[in-house]
Structures are given as structure tokens and as C-alpha cells.
Amino acid sequence: MFQASRRDFIKIASLGAGGLLAGPQLWADSDPxxxxxxxxxxxxxxEVCFWKCAGWVHFDKSGKPYKIVGNKADPLCNGRFCPRGTAGLGMYTDPDRxxxxxxxTVRDGKQTYKEATWPQAIDYIASKMRKIIDEHGAESLALFNHGAGGKHFGRLFKALGSGNIAAPSYAQCRGPxxxxxxxxxxxxxxxxxxTDIKNAKxxxxxxxxxxxxxxxAQVQEMSxxxxxK
Structure with a gap:
């Protein structure tokens, strides 16, 4: 039976699934x-977090993704994804996604949802935003965004005439x-x-x-x- 010391446990828990994928990745990088x-x-x-580690998505013969691993050339992950990164595959294949x-909408007196095409959804949102602008002015619009996708919405709000753009993560985390x-x-x-955690005293x-x-990278450096010590 394998018995891990406290140090081994912290190291294994820190690297998580990313570390477990280091072995399979050795042959996965072989073109033959x-x-x-x-x-x-x-x-x-x-993009599960702002670290934005580079990686590879692996597909089988049918074109179905079956594994995500880190890119060895990326200094942010050193070829290892954390458990959240490797779980990205589960997010993609989740039947409830x-x-x-x-x-x-309201059906039989109860609120529910109906499927729509992208043009229908965009037209619906645009009509609601236009109504707000016409009645209260563009400055009444406010955007709270997070992640790279939020930048596109930020450009939209500026084009509409609103500069009320904020990131809740800044006030809660990055700002202080x-x-x-x-x-x-x-x-x-x-x-x-x-920071240089791995060489800290x-x-x-x-x-x-x-x-x-x-x-x-921080967890790897802490390990x-x-x-x-």
C-alpha cells in the first residue's frame, strides 16, 4: 500500500489532475x-480563471474531444493543467450545458424559457436596450463583466454611449x-x-x-x- 507523507500529499493535491496527465502527455506529443x-x-x-494556461485538446477518430492537457511551452502551466482546467472537458460535454x-416567457401563468435562434435573441436584447436608452438615456446602462468575453460587451456599451463598465472581481480581489x-x-x-514563490525564504x-x-504556476512554485524545506 502506498503511504504518502504530508509533504507528498500537499504536492499531489496541489498539482492535481494536471500532474497525473504528465505521463500520458509524453506519448501524446509523438506525431507517429x-x-x-x-x-x-x-x-x-x-479561461476558467485569469491565468489563461495554454493547452491542447485531444480528439479521437470520431472527432470527439476526450482529453485536455497543458502545453509544455507555456510558462504559466509548464505542461500541466490544474483540476479546474482539465474539468473543462466536462463543462463541454455536460448534457445540461x-x-x-x-x-x-410566461406559459400557463408560470415563468419558463423558450428556445430561440441567435438572430431572435440578439434582436430581443437590442430592442430592450434601445427602449432603455430612449426612455432614460445611454448613461442608464451599466455593465458588470468578467473574463475576456466581457471586453466585447464593453466596446458595445461604449459605442452606445455608456461608460458605466465595472468588474466586480476588481473590488473584491484585484483592486486592494x-x-x-x-x-x-x-x-x-x-x-x-x-512573484518568485519557489525561491522565497x-x-x-x-x-x-x-x-x-x-x-x-503559483501552486507549482509553492510545491x-x-x-x-
Whole structure:
């Protein structure tokens, strides 16, 4: 029976499924085997968090995705996805995943949703936004966004005449951190953070837990630091 020490457990838990995929990836990067088994891979990146690790999606002969692994050339993941990143495949294959727009409606006195085409959904949203602008002005529109997709909506709101754009994550997470770093060091910490955890002599975590946050490179560096002690 395999018995892991506390240090081994932290290391394994930190790397998670990303570490378990390191072995299969050794043969997965071999082109002859790809041709032999009809496997294809397409480059991608993960947006489950702002780390945006680069990776590869693997497809079988039928064209069905079956595995996601990190890209070894990416310094943010070093070829390893965290458990959230590898779970991206489950998000894609989830039978309850929304695949078409839904418009809220009332049927038999109860609120429900009906499927719509993309043109129908866009026209519906545009009509609602136009009504708000006509009655209250463009400045009455406000956008709370998160992730890369939010930038497109931000351009839309600016084009409509509203500059009321905010990211809740800034007030809850990034804002206090950036202000503190600017006040202390004269520069922002950025995302991902410009830190050197693996070579630290003392690591103090206040109101944060790197293992729970699962920001990929940070967890790997913390694991390296633990091994040094």
C-alpha cells in the first residue's frame, strides 16, 4: 500500500489532475502515434480563471474531444493543467450545458424559457436596450463583466454611449491587491503576479490559500518551495 507523507500529499493535491496527465502527455506529443491511432490535437487556452494556461485538446477518430492537457511551452502551466482546467472537458460535454439562447416567457401563468435562434435573441436584447436608452438615456446602462468575453460587451456599451463598465472581481480581489502593491513597491503586481514563490525564504499568506485558489504556476512554485524545506 502506498503511504504518502504530508509533504507528498500537499504536492499531489496541489498539482492535481494536471500532474497525473504528465505521463500520458509524453506519448501524446509523438506525431507517429497520432497518425497511427488517428488522434488529433488542437491548441487552446483555458479561461476558467485569469491565468489563461495554454493547452491542447485531444480528439479521437470520431472527432470527439476526450482529453485536455497543458502545453509544455507555456510558462504559466509548464505542461500541466490544474483540476479546474482539465474539468473543462466536462463543462463541454455536460448534457445540461446551454447550446441555444433561451428567452424567458410566461406559459400557463408560470415563468419558463423558450428556445430561440441567435438572430431572435440578439434582436430581443437590442430592442430592450434601445427602449432603455430612449426612455432614460445611454448613461442608464451599466455593465458588470468578467473574463475576456466581457471586453466585447464593453466596446458595445461604449459605442452606445455608456461608460458605466465595472468588474466586480476588481473590488473584491484585484483592486486592494493592486493598490497595496502600488503603495508599497511603486508598481502593480499584475495578473499573473510577478512573484518568485519557489525561491522565497518565507511565504506568508494572509486571507488567501494558494492551494484553494489553484492558480496554476503559483501552486507549482509553492510545491517546489515545500520540497526545498
Amino acid at each position: 502515434l497520432y497518425e497511427r491511432y488517428g488522434i488529433k490535437k488542437i491548441p487552446t487556452y483555458c 446551454l447550446k441555444v439562447p433561451l428567452i424567458r 491587491r493592486e493598490v497595496a502593491f502600488h503603495s508599497t513597491f511603486g508598481a502593480g503586481v499584475n495578473s499573473p503576479e510577478n 518565507c511565504l506568508v499568506l494572509i486571507g488567501s490559500h494558494l492551494g484553494e485558489n489553484m492558480h496554476n 517546489t518551495l515545500i520540497d526545498k
